[in-house]
Amino acid sequence: KDYNIEFMNTMLLNKYGHLEGKKFYEDVLSLDNPLKLEKISKILNYSDEKTTELQIMDKFGNILDIKASKIINPDESISAILLVEDITARTKIEEGMKKLSRAVEQTADIIMITDRNGVIEYVNYAWESITGYKKIEAIGKKPNILKSGKHGKKFYENLWKTILSGEAFHGIVVDRKKNGDLFYEQKTITPIYNNKKITHFVSTGKILNRGTKMPKSKKF
Numbered sequence: 001k002d003y004n005i006e007f008m009n010t011m012l013l014n015k016y017g018h019l020e021g022k023k024f025y026e027d028v029l030s031l032d033n034p035l036k037l038e039k040i041s042k043i044l045n046y047s048d049e050k051t052t053e054l055q056i057m058d059k060f061g062n063i064l065d066i067k068a069s070k071i072i073n074p075d076e077s078i079s080a081i082l083l084v085e086d087i088t089a090r091t092k093i094e095e096g097m098k099k100l101s102r103a104v105e106q107t108a109d110i111i112m113i114t115d116r117n118g119v120i121e122y123v124n125y126a127w128e129s130i131t132g133y134k135k136i137e138a139i140g141k142k143p144n145i146l147k148s149g150k151h152g153k154k155f156y157e158n159l160w161k162t163i164l165s166g167e168a169f170h171g172i173v174v175d176r177k178k179n180g181d182l183f184y185e186q187k188t189i190t191p192i193y194n195n196k197k198i199t200h201f202v203s204t205g206k207i208l209n210r211g212t213k214m215p216k217s218k219k220f
Contacts, residue, residue, distance in 0.1 A: 001044050030059035043070040062088045110205040118142045132178030146175035163189050184208040
C-alpha cells in the first residue's frame with residue numbers, strides 16, 4: 001500500500017536491478033511522491049476500484065504502460081500487482097505515423113491511394129478541394145469518376161501496364177472536376193508492395209495551368 005516493491009520478475013530485474021523493499025515511484029519512476037500515481041492509489045485505498053491502467057515515464061525516459069490490479073492478502077492488507085510494458089518504441093512509431101498522416105493530409109499536392117484493382121481507399125484534402133468530390137463520394141469508387149474523355153484507350157492501357165509491371169507512371173493527365181471543369185495534373189503513380197506483391201498504388205499530382213501543352217507521346 002505504501003508502494004514498497006515486494007517482488008520483481010526477471011524482466012524487471014534486468015531492466016532496473018534489485019529494488020525489493022524500495023519505493024516503486026522513487027526507484028523506477030524517479031518521482032518525489034506518488035501523486036502522479038493517483039489511479040493506483042485509488043485501487044489501493046478504495047474498495048470500489050479494483051483495476052486501472054496508466055502510461056508514465058520511467059527514470060530512464062522510457063514510456064511504460066502499467067496495468068494495476070488490487071489483491072487482498074490473507075491478513076486482509078491490500079497490495080497491487082503491476083504489469084509493466086515498455087511501449088517506447090511503439091509510441092515513437094505511432095507518433096511518426098501521425099506526423100506522416102498530417103503531412104499527407106495537409107500537403108498541397110493531390111494524393112490518392114487505391115487498391116490493386118484501382119478502388120479508391122484514401123484521398124487527401126487537396127484532392128477534395130481540386131476535384132470537388134468529398135472523401136465519402138470517392139472512397140469505394142474508381143478514379144474514372146474524374147475521366148475527362150481527353151485520353152484514348154491506349155493511354156490507360158499503357159498506364160496500367162506500367163504500374164502493374166512495378167514501374168512508376170509519370171505523365172500529364174487531363175481530368176474532369178465534379179462541376180464539369182477540366183484540370184491538368186502532372187501525375188505520378190507508384191506501386192506499393194507488401195511481401196513483394198503489389199497491393200496498392202499511390203497517386204500524387206500537381207495542378208498545371210490550363211494552357212499546358214501535352215507532350216507528343218504514345219501515352220497520349
